[in-house]
Amino acid sequence: MTERRMVAAIDTSLVATAAAAFSVLCASTSFAGVLADSRWVFPALLVVVVVAALGVLGRRLHWPLYATASTQVAGVLVVLSSQFAEHAVLGLLPGPAAISELGELLSGAADVVRTGVPPVPAEPALQALVCLGLGLVAIVVDLVVVGLRSPAVSGLLLLCVFAIPASLSDTMLPWWTFVAGGVGFAVLLASGGQHRRWRRHEDREQVTRALFGPTSTAVAGTAGVIALLTGVVFTGVGTEGRLPGSVPEQFGGTDGIGLQPFTSLRGQLNRDKEVELFRVRGLKEPTYLRALTLRKFDPERGWELEGLTQGVEANAQLPLPEGTDIGEGDAQRVEIQPIGYRDPWLPVFGVPRFLSGMGVNWRYDPASGIVFTQTNQESRPYVQQLVVPKPTPEQLRDARGPMRVAPEYLDTTGIPPQVTDLAQRLTADAGTEFDKAVALNRYFTDPSNGFRYDLQTAPAGGGDALSEFLFRGKRGFCEQYASSMAALLRAVGIPSRVAIGFTAGYRQGDERVITTEDAHAWVEAYFPGWGWQTFDPTPLSDGRSALPQYLNSELHPAQQPSSAPDPAQPSTPPTDGSTPGGGPQDDQGARPAPVDPRETEQSNPWPIAIGVLVLALALLAAPAVVREVRRRQRVRAISGGAAGSAGLAWQEVLDEFRDRGAQPAATDTARQVATKLLEHHALDESGAKAMRALVVAVEREWYSANGRSDESLPETLRTVLDSLRRASPLDLRSRAFPRSVLQLLRPQP
Structure with a gap:
């Protein structure tokens, strides 16, 4: 008599739940291509596991689908509150204060997604956004796969998870993320494809054969290959680090283009590692490398680009900037080689007079001083012939004449009355426009006024951002300094704009190397005849400052000649931990290097330790x-x-x-x-x-x-x-x- 084999029964709903969670986690690996570090991994894993566990609980208790899904949504909110909200009830529950915190985080994350240049650091705002998105995807996938028993339909959701980072990255996502996604979807199909024949409790051998048998292996391999090819296609139609619509293909008229460059600038400053962007040959002395200028001040959104025209062909002799009559200065020829830089803005030094080598379809707008392109193309090595104006303080004091610039550069809309009062008090004893500008610049760099350089701004106190920085926070990086001084200049009738670009980097042999550490913002003020002149209220203390002589001699009258590094003396690369800015002076007058916010965040090991402990106990x-x-x-x-x-x-x-x-x-x-x-x-x-x-x-x-x-x-x-x-x-x-x-x-x- 033959003996009957016993096989252990297994709950097929548990198999489907685990496969659904596994497929979402496999798809989430695509974010490794746009996030520079792995701090997002544990919160993402936690939120997906919580969704799966609550799904199992709801089905064990025979809850209806809507009740299970509602519980899962609540679980996602609990995870977000416990991980990212400081005012969660009992440190865990999403009360009104915690919901408000999460809203602010997600709003900030949306700005980074819209304008950041991947890979960006996985700051808490981005972690919260990724966790929220994955949590919602996990809920829907769990509902479709287990509740509705239609696993194939969930492939559309998983494809959307891949599409987002693929559209944000200008290079191909890591190949293994596509393979992981394909394998996850294949396991999902294998776990649910036989549900119509499987019983609620099926024998283990049959389930194992369905999940890991030859058919599933072939499907997984095919899915991996298809996913890899799909990833190449997605990357090929990407948007250079921005979502579609952020940078339209055509610039024109007086409409703004919706760019928020400060968010991209913050992403450069907050990178985990230094990335080389340019190598420059022929630059005689340190000078700021300008990418674009901003003329519109919005009290809620900050400074924005507006009024960019079609300009003139950039591969030709270039006119003087609008409102500039004096073309005197130090003439130079500079060779610029972009290395890790890709953007529709071509950075230039000083006053550009001729450009060549960067390719076709580049335009120069004399009003804004911006060189830009309307087509998607790589930045090539280019040559710039330029003039570095060197007016004396006396020449700028004597600058007289009509303001031959757009009236928008004098627009004070949105500047609070208390800011105008401050500007008038600070310039009350200044006899000329130049002296007013110097007085405003000195207000930020004088340590006695309490301003401190920091990559993290002071916590908001409920007022507008400009007043908050000037009167209460007094802490921030170049964005806050440049934005505030430009507003103060306009408040006393001086045309101003904010410039975005880079400091001159450090010398390496006969070249200067400019990296992401050199990302910077400064102010340009208009003086009749001389045009736009540079002012910098951010106290740079790491040897990379490039203050013009007329400003340096006024801010530091005892330091003659300029405190800028002598071009004959080779400078050295910045030491570890240096940043493009400085903090307040100590009692001996030395400015300590600002503390990197990532180091501050990582100095507290308790959240990670507790999370690891909870995960270990669960395992x-x-x-x-x-x-x-x-x-x-x-x-x-x-x-x-x-x-x-x-x-x-x-x-x-x-x-x-x-x-x-x-x-x-x-x-x-x-x-x-x-x-x-x-x-x-x-x-x-x-x-x-x-x-x-x-x-x-x-x-x-x-x-x-x-x-x-x-x-x-x-x-x-x-x-x-x-x-x-x-x-x-x-x-x-x-x-x-x-x-x-x-x-x-x-x-x-």
């Missing part, structure tokens, strides 16, 4: 939880008189013995196994009797053509287990790490 508890869930499933099925109840009862008895170290031989019959177990564990009389009854029920179910379910089977099983627990109680280790879960189960005779 440690997993075997016992799996064992208990399996036991309850079997008992429920046996009590309900399900088909194969005797086999399930026998499997539960075998697992109890395995937990105690017994391992029945594969060749033994059920009677032989029972005899050995009774002898080894010395069950009492009631237990031995129940064991023999269970063997009879099992043999009747396996070998009898008309095997019927035994109504006394639940009581028989309970008696066997009670007797076993009295005769051989499990120790703590065996309860925490049951051998029946940890060892690989094989079919038993």
Whole structure:
């Protein structure tokens, strides 16, 4: 007589839930291509696991789909509050204050997504945005795969997860992310493709064969190849680090282009590592490299580009900037080689007079001093002939004449009255426009006024950002300094604009190297005849400042000549931790380097330690939880008189013995196994009797053509287990790490 093989049953809904969570996590690897570090991984893993766990709970309690989904949404909010909100109720629950914090974080993250240049640091704002998105995707995928049993449909959602970082990156995402996504989707299909034939509890061997068999392996391999090819296509139609619509293909008229360059600038300053952008040959002395200028001040959104015209062809002799009559200065020829830079703005030094080598379709706008392109193209090495104006303080004091610039450069709309009052008080003793500009510049650089350079601005106090920085926070980086001084200049009638670009970097041999550490913002003020002149209220203390002589001699009259590095003396690359700016002076007059906010954030190990501890505890508890869930499933099925109840009862008895170290031989019959177990564990009389009854029920179910379910089977099983627990109680280790879960189960005779 042949023996019937026993196979362990498994809940197919658990398989589908795990596959859904696994596929979302595989798709989330695509964010590795746009986020510069891995701080987002643990919160993302946590939110997906919480969604899966709440889905299992809802289905165990037979909740309707909407109740389960609502609970999962609440779970996502709890994870976000516990991870990113300082004012969560009990440090965990999303109260009104926590919701407000999360809203501000997500708003900031939206700006970074719109204008940041990947890869960007995974700051808390971006972590929150990624976790929220993955949480919502995980909820919908769980609903579609497990609730509606339509796993193939979820592929569209997973594709959207890939499409977002693919559209943000100007290079191909890591190849392994596409392979991971394809494998995750293949496992998802394998776990759900047979649901219409699978029962709620299916035997383990069949499930394993469906998940990891030849068919699934072939599907996974094919999906990986297709996903890899799809990734190449997505990258090929990317948008150079911005979402579609952020930078339209055409510039024209007087409309703004919606660019928020300060967000991109902050991304440059906050990078985890220094990235080389340009190599420059022929620059005689340090001078700021200007990429674009901003003329519109919005009290809520800050400074924006506006009024960019079609300009003139850049590959030709260039006119003097608008409103400039004096073309005197130091004429230079500079060779610029872009290395890690790609943008529609071509940076230039001083007053450009001729450009060549950068390719076609580049335009120069004399009004804004910007060189730009309307087509998607790589930046090539280019040559610039320029003039560096060198007016004296006396010449700028004597500058007189009409303001031949657009009236928008004098627009004071949105500047609060208290800011205007401050500007007038600071310039009350200044006799000329130049002296007013110097007085305003000195207000920020004088340590006695309490301003401090920092890559993190002071916490908002509820007022407008300009007043908050000037009167209360007094802490920020070049964005706040340049923005504030430009507003103060306009408040006293001096045309001004904010310039975005780079300092001159450091000397390396006969070249100057400009990196992401040199990203900077400064101010340009207009003087009749001389045009736009540079002012810089940000206290740079790392040797990279490029203050013009007329400003340096006024701010530091005791330092003659200019404090700028002598071009004959080779400068050295910045030391680790240096930043393009300085902080307040200490008592000895030295400005300490500002503290990198990433170092400050990483100096507190407790959030990460607690998270790792919670994850470790969850992993440690997993075997016992799996064992208990399996036991309850079997008992429920046996009590309900399900088909194969005797086999399930026998499997539960075998697992109890395995937990105690017994391992029945594969060749033994059920009677032989029972005899050995009774002898080894010395069950009492009631237990031995129940064991023999269970063997009879099992043999009747396996070998009898008309095997019927035994109504006394639940009581028989309970008696066997009670007797076993009295005769051989499990120790703590065996309860925490049951051998029946940890060892690989094989079919038993």
